[in-house]
Amino acid sequence: xxxxxxxxxxxxxxxxxxxxxxxxxxxxxxxxxxxxxxxxxxxxxxxxxxxxxxxxxxxxxxxxxxxxxxxxxxxxxxxxxxxxxxxxxxxxxxxxxxxxxxxxxxxxxxxxxxxxxxxxxxxxxxxxxxxxxxxxxxxxxxxxxxxxxxxxxxxxxxxxxxxxxxxxxxxxxxxxxxxxxxxxxxxxxxxxxxxxxxxxxxxxxxxxxxxxxxxxxxxxxxxxxxxxxxxx
Numbered sequence: 001x002x003x004x005x006x007x008x009x010x011x012x013x014x015x016x017x018x019x020x021x022x023x024x025x026x027x028x029x030x031x032x033x034x035x036x037x038x039x040x041x042x043x044x045x046x047x048x049x050x051x052x053x054x055x056x057x058x059x060x061x062x063x064x065x066x067x068x069x070x071x072x073x074x075x076x077x078x079x080x081x082x083x084x085x086x087x088x089x090x091x092x093x094x095x096x097x098x099x100x101x102x103x104x105x106x107x108x109x110x111x112x113x114x115x116x117x118x119x120x121x122x123x124x125x126x127x128x129x130x131x132x133x134x135x136x137x138x139x140x141x142x143x144x145x146x147x148x149x150x151x152x153x154x155x156x157x158x159x160x161x162x163x164x165x166x167x168x169x170x171x172x173x174x175x176x177x178x179x180x181x182x183x184x185x186x187x188x189x190x191x192x193x194x195x196x197x198x199x200x201x202x203x204x205x206x207x208x209x210x211x212x213x214x215x216x217x218x219x220x221x222x223x224x225x226x227x228x229x230x231x232x
Contacts (some may be wrong), residue, residue: 093206
């Protein structure tokens with residue numbers, strides 16, 4: 001039963017994006033669980049929006065594979081299986097290590113300095129305990145790298161996977177020992193970038209993703225996620 005009462009969403013020009021953002025964040029932070037059925041009536045009442053506006057937002061989240069539309073049942077929060085998680089981490093390791101290596105070689109000194117600022121912000125948000133801000137800081141970290149890696153196609157491909165990557169990122173951070181280790185790995189990665197050691201930076205990126213994968217798969221195994229329902 002949905003009982004939360006946020007401020008109603010009022011601006012027509014940005015209504016769909018506001019609904020999308022609310023639902024996306026609710027899924028990322030565990031407010032809505034994998035396999036959970038979403039009541040359109042309750043969501044409309046909660047967000048003070050019409051059903052057509054809600055359904056537009058749900059279609060966008062379905063395209064991001066965060067929502068699955070199930071015949072005769074309606075929208076449900078998608079689950080990521082262990083096999084899908086492994087596939088996503090394999091793609092991440094391949095693309096992000098390439099991007100990190102490119103950034104170390106090609107990024108301007110200003111971009112490297114900006115990355116250092118973001119690393120510090122990431123540490124600050126980790127200390128704050130705010131999961132939403134922590135994930136936003138991690139997204140900023142990769143945004144700087146993707147904008148400075150010299151390969152627009154890599155950025156485009158990773159952005160197409162962003163929602164599911166962030167969902168797995170949130171899962172790995174839920175492991176109690178993962179965050180401190182993650183910050184150490186990012187410090188090491190940034191040190192290699194600052195030294196303009198592209199090869200070492202790429203290897204550090206792969207190690208970081210492999211460790212995140214282990215943490216996330218451990219959590220997913222314990223939760224025994226349901227298989228994705230067959231879409232309508």
